[in-house]
Amino acid sequence: MENVNQKRLFIAACLALLVTAITFAIRAKITSVFIDTYGLESESVGRAMAPAFWGFAVAMFAGGYFIDIVKTKTVIWMAFGMHLIGIVLLLIAKDYTSLFIANVFMGLGNGSVEAACNPLVTSLFPNNKTKMLNRFHVWFPGGIVIGSLLAALVMDKLNLPWQVLVSLLFIPLAIYGFLFFGQKIPETERVASGVSYKEMMRNIGAPITITLTVIFMILVANNASISNAVTSNYLTPLIILGVITIAIIIEGRLVNKITLLFPLIFACMLLTASTELGTTSWIEKLLANKEIHPMIILAVVTGLMAVGRFFAGGLVHRLNPIGVLIGSAIFSFAGLLLLSISTGVVMTVASAAVFAIGVCYFWPTMIGVASEYTPKSGALGMSILGGGGFVATAMVLPIMGKSIADAGPIATIKSMSVLPAILIVAFIFLYIIIKARFPKKV
Secondary structure, eight states: OTTOOHHHHHHHHHHHHHHHHHHHHHHHHHHHHHHHTTOOOHHHHHHHHTHHHHHHHHHHHHHHHHHHHHOHHHHHHHHHHHHHHHHHHHHTOOSHHHHHHHHHHHHHHHHHHHHHHHHHHHHHOTTSHHHHHHHHTTHHHHHHHHHHHHHIIIIIISOOOHHHHHHTTHHHHHHHHHHHTTOOOOOOHHHHTTOOHHHHHHHTSSHHHHHHHHHHHHHHHHOHHHHHHHSSSSHHHHHHHHHHHHHHHIIIIIISOOOSHHHHHHHHHHHHHIIIIIHHHTHHHHTTTSSSOHHHHHHHHHHHHHHHHHTHHHHHHHHHHHHHHHHHHHHHHHHHHHHHHOOSHHHHHHHHHHHHHHHHTHHHHHHHHHHHHSGGGHHHHHHHHHHHHHHHHHHHHHHHHHHHHHTOHHHHHHHHTHHHHHHHHHHHHHHHHHHHHOTTTO
């Protein structure tokens, strides 16, 4: 990669993800401001914040489909522009409409960062993809920790207006814009290796079915009547799942005549994202009666995730990516069960640490697995996984909320442990398939 400054571009990508992560922490902090100060209903604030999730997914899918046409550099500067507009609009937001529009731009900016920077990292480090993706994704939990500390300092300790907190986003935004400015951005790995766009689509396995499935998931996540209809009984989601599975098999095996490895990875991504982001998003309610402030638990979880991802290289080298995922699913399952029975500060913190070790490697390693074992799926594959993960989280959050209200937090934690239990079986199955197809890589 002649004339490509790997170190500078990687730092710039990490700072772009840092902006994304801090927006999540700030958003969680200022929701009460719009309720208490500007008189919005809680439901209205929730709906105004929703574009942060589905906007993320929309940008990732669009970026995945078009990044090789418009080039990575264009998507990076789209992310910068969306972030800039979103921050400015958030600073002047005072009602539902202005808050909603601000979150649309923030969500699209955040999704564009992932759509551009995941394939950029794999292009910069083709021989250490999973290791460097883990190091890149250090900055998501790391950014949440930084954002949470800044929020506590600025608003709670210094008692400054919330606009001061939001304005701090301009600092990492300006730095990552400066670092990207004037730099040569390498082509995606798919383009560099000469794989055609048609072949990339084919290696997704069932791109049309998967895309339509994610669109349906967005509708379920954002429409209460559709969501209630889908979750009204156990038979309906099973029928829907069956129809989707049959459609994937028909499109993948009969039409595209290719292995269904990527759809299997995609299905696992939906469960890993829900396990990680669903649990941490509801952590304040789930651990409200555990004799320790839930935000301390969140800091423990995200802090351990950041450290674990930074040192992921040695672990990936010893176990290979699928081995890491199997171990992650086991630890996640054990962590959730322990949290459901933990009493006292020490046991709760220890249980949270076990859970953190589990979910630590899920997100970046899933993207790394797709890049390692379905490389021709290209930037589109990585974007589909990331977008699908966020949409799955948006779907599971209201389900968890209803469960907390009806069955209580302990029962909800136990119910969530079913997801990593399924993943243990799924990852073992994935290991068997990949070992048969890539014996030298496993």
